[in-house]
Amino acid sequence: MKQFSTKAIIIKRVNFQEADRIVTLLSKDYGKIRIIAKGVRKLKSKLAGGMELLSVSEISYIVGKSEIYTLISSRLDVHYSNIVSDIDRTMLAYKVIKIIDKFVEDGSGEEYFDLLQKTLAGINEQKLNISTTELWFVMQLLEQTGHLPNLKVTSDGKELNSSKKYIFDFENMTFTESKTALFGANHIKLLRLAVNYKDPKDFHNIKNTADYVDESLKLATEMLQFTFPQLN
Template identity: 45%
Template sequence: MKNRIISTGIVLARTDFQEADRILTLLTPDHGKLRVIAKGVRRQRSKLAGGIELFSVSDITVLPSRGELGTLISTRLQTHYASIVKDINRTMLGYDLLKRMNKLTEDAAGEEYFKLLKAAFEGLNNLELQIDLVELWFTMQLLKVTGHAPDLKTDDAGMQLEASKIYLFDFDAMAFKQQDVGPYQANHIKLMRLGYGTDSPEILKQVVGAGTLAPDVLSLTKNILKLHVRV
């Protein structure tokens, strides 16, 4: 029993293997990423199947091996975010978040990545929460945990950002630049500050006009992410 890994997992990727098995990549809060084989899971009465659904959080027990793949020996579903698959756009974004997280994280990924993905699922599962706000929050949090958050206190000249000013964004300085004409104003910056500072995408609704502001801010944060994190 001592060498078994008992943890909580989210399925990042899965591949069918042989007649009834499946190879899984799991993200855990305390063991990073695990690659395991779930033997016989595609058989109709498999006891493992219910605990390895996509968009779910499950208790898992893994028997490590000397090779690359451990063996998944038990699962128990904690939470299944079933509403995600009720909407095609939420489903597609959910797949995209899994793909990004799998590409970004190393085997020794920290607990913050697990918490981030779990909170994103909770946001996507809320059908009343605008999907752009969920993706915006996820993108900003990715920048934060990877150490690439922009300066949201001062501009490129070191001056305090002001509510009455208009700004462009300087990607080299990773800061806003004051201009007479530009796409970003106080509420855009407020939305970004809230996104970096909160642990749930639902809080973004507090910003007046958040739904209207989200596309512009999402485009900016995705460009920053592409430049610095390459996902």
């Protein structure tokens, strides 16, 4: 049997038999994997410390004939303790890992490891607004999957104008000019910046965005749900 070692984020745990757990992880090198952590629920288990939800761990496992691999060692690297001490941050973190779990197939998705790690680190920062972090995550996910909306021109090819108002065309993932629309230059600018900044902590440093975050997040979330109905 082959042995592998990697850094991984624990995204799901299910109790199995008397003392075991089936654990789903997003690993840096091998994507989404499922492992059995034998005896991990016992009080003196050496594996337990590295199998905490919302944490990053160094793990080693062996691959046999089963689709579920066997954990042989785990060491906690980072635990996002501020998340679990705040209900709103906890709910957002669970929402994010649920999206990743639904979105990524077993044996793939290693390219999303850094995105998930940065997102959890952003949620863990108590001074950072969680809605801003969520907006950053959604726009980064749309970009990485190749489904980024057109943030440069309208559906009829005109450059987006700071003096105009727009509605969003989900079928074509573009904005369309409308006098009664909700979205303006500041919303579109914020969406662009959420793509351009590659760390949520840097994205939070942008000033004068508080009035536009919630509406921009609602739109970005609707984009994601329209593009990937399985996430609904």
